[in-house]
Amino acid sequence: MPTDANTPALPAPEHGDGAESAMRTAITADVAALRASFDAGTTRDVSARLAQLEALRTGLRREHRRLTRALAQDLGKNGTEAAITEIGVVTQEIAHVRRHLRSWLHPSSLSLGPLLAPSSAHVRREPLGLALIIAPWNYPLNLTLAPLVAAIAGGNTVIVKPSEVAPATSAALTHLLRTWLDPGWVRVVEGAVEETTVLLQQRFDLIFYTGSAAVGRIVARAAAEHLTPTVLELGGKSPVFVDEGVDLAVAARRIVWGKFTNTGQTCVAPDYLMATPSTLEKLVPHLRRAAREMYGRDPRRSRDYGRMVDLKHFERVRGLIDDEKTVLGGTEEADREERYLPPTIMTGVRWEDPVMAEEIFGPVLPLLAVDGPDEAIARIREREKPLTAYVFTDRAAIEERFATETSSGSLAVGLTLAHVGTPTMPFGGVGGSGTGAYHGRVGVETFTHAKPIVRKALTPDTLRIIYPPYTRAKRALLTRLFR
Incomplete structure (x- = not known):
């Protein structure tokens, strides 16, 4: 993701006026109250966790209209798109987690080997404690509530920090969580850089951050002060490779949908597209046709096409467009007052062009010519590891090469974007695109600790074999055991 509008600073000494002091006091009080609630055992009962998840599901249904209005105000998001990519994803996540949570939390047995026999052991998943979720603005509902579902299911108390860059959704989320969830489980802190900085000065048991790599580094440094583990969901330039011989009409529709949904403001949106020159020449008309089919000849009038968040x-994304290379859209169609940028496709793009220097995070798709799979793989490998990579190919050998020779948070073959909303699929980055993962069972594992519990009776004391003195007989027996 691109740099957030407000970047938190590393923790600094306390100072400031009365308003800042009051804000700091309120945040520290929330932290203390939630830690006390966790220590009292409020969140440990699995039935209580399921009840909170059901309350959240009910709140999403009852507050649906308020939430969709807020998403439209912040991002120009169509109600159907909001239902699919925001509210629907979260309600599906809740249903999946509620259905399987008890089985996921069931202790699993371990074998301790012959040296400790007779003995028994199992692994139990225990809550971490108090978690902090710092959410982004691009999918401000989905990417706030999906990790919250995992945190609640794991038995944690949580402070949620919505993004101030999407202020209407931040307010709607705050209303949702304060109305429908128990304040002994979840509290919300709204605000910007000052509030985030104060939050990062507190001690948490896990910090879950979604946003830019630049701010991710700041979050990680602040967390290190308390040795707090972090989950960092970042982003990067997610590549697309279109192989020769595929159905270009279908591929174009899937690429266009994945790229221009949410006006391209998606961390796993196709960032740039590679293909051979002959494939690009044949693909361009299909891409233009797919964009017209979805958003009409004037996307500004389409109810299904959104707006830049601010x-x-x-201005940042408009500055990446080279009108001399556009075959669709361009800056001449842009409208600053409406924050409208059209679906834009650029051809003849070079690797050193400005549009290739950073994650685009907007409705601009650069097309780059490569010799074939060899060069495409090499180009991916020379950059930071992306959050996801996309391949359109009918050849199993090419699919396998991308799977084994490139590294990314996920690899999607024959589709874009849709896979990340599936609760059964772990979602997370690798390297520069992030650390840790969530969704479904993996999300519950992220917000819990797998604690081994070992049990061995005091009699008979079979451990005497490892006590000194080490006689010849003991040494011989131990040698055999440790082979």
């Missing part, structure tokens, strides 16, 4: 990001 003028800062509007």
Whole structure:
């Protein structure tokens, strides 16, 4: 993801006026109250966790209209798109987690080997404690609540920090969580850089951050002060390779949908597309046709096409467009007052062009010519590891090469974007695109600790074999045991 509008600083000494002091006091009080609630055992009972998840599901249904209005206000998001990519993803996540949570938490047995026999052992998943979720603005509902579902299911108390860059959704989320969830489980802190900085000065048992790599580094440094583990869901330039011989019409529709959904403001949106020159020449008309089919000849009038979140990001993305290379859209169609950037496709793009220097995070798709799979793989490998990579191929050998010779948070063959909303699929980055994962069972594992519990009777004391003095007989027996 691109740099957030407000970047938190590393923790600094306390100072400031009365308003800042009051804000700091309120945050520290929330932290203390939630830690006390956790220590009292409020969140340990699995039935209580399921009840909180059901309350959240009910709240999403009852607050549906308020939430969709807020998403439309912040991002120009169509109600159907909001239902699919925001509210629907979360309700599906809740249903999946509630259905399987008890079985996921069931202790699993371990064998301790002959040296400790007779003995028994099992692994039990225990809550971490108090978690902090710092959410982004691009999918401000989905990417706030999906990790919250995992945190609650894991038995934690949580402070949620929505993004101030999407203020209407931040307010709607705050209303949702304060109305429908128990304040002994979840509390919300709204605000910007000052509030985030104060939050990062507190001690948490896990910090879950979604956003830019630049701010991710700041979060990780602040967490290190308390040795707090972090989950960092970042981003990067997710590549697409279109192989020769595939159905270009279908591939174009899937690429266009994945790229221009949410106006391209998606951390796993196709960032750039590679293909051979002959494939690109045949693909361009299909891409243009797919964009017209989905958003019409004037996407500005389409109810299904959104807007840039604010003028800062509007100007940043507009500055990446080279009108001399556009075959669709371009800056001449842009409208600053409406924060409108059209679906834009650029051809003849070079690797050193500005649009290739950073994650685009907007409705601009650069097309780059490569010799074939060899060069495409090499180009991916020379960059930071992406959050996901996309391949359109009918050849199993090419699919396998991308799977084994490139590294990314996920690899999707024959589709874009849709896979990340599946609760059975772990979602997370690798290297520069992030650390840790969530969704479904993996999310519960992220917000819990796998604690081994070992049991051995005091009699008979079979461990005497490892006590000194080490006689010849003991040494011989131990040698055999440790082979």
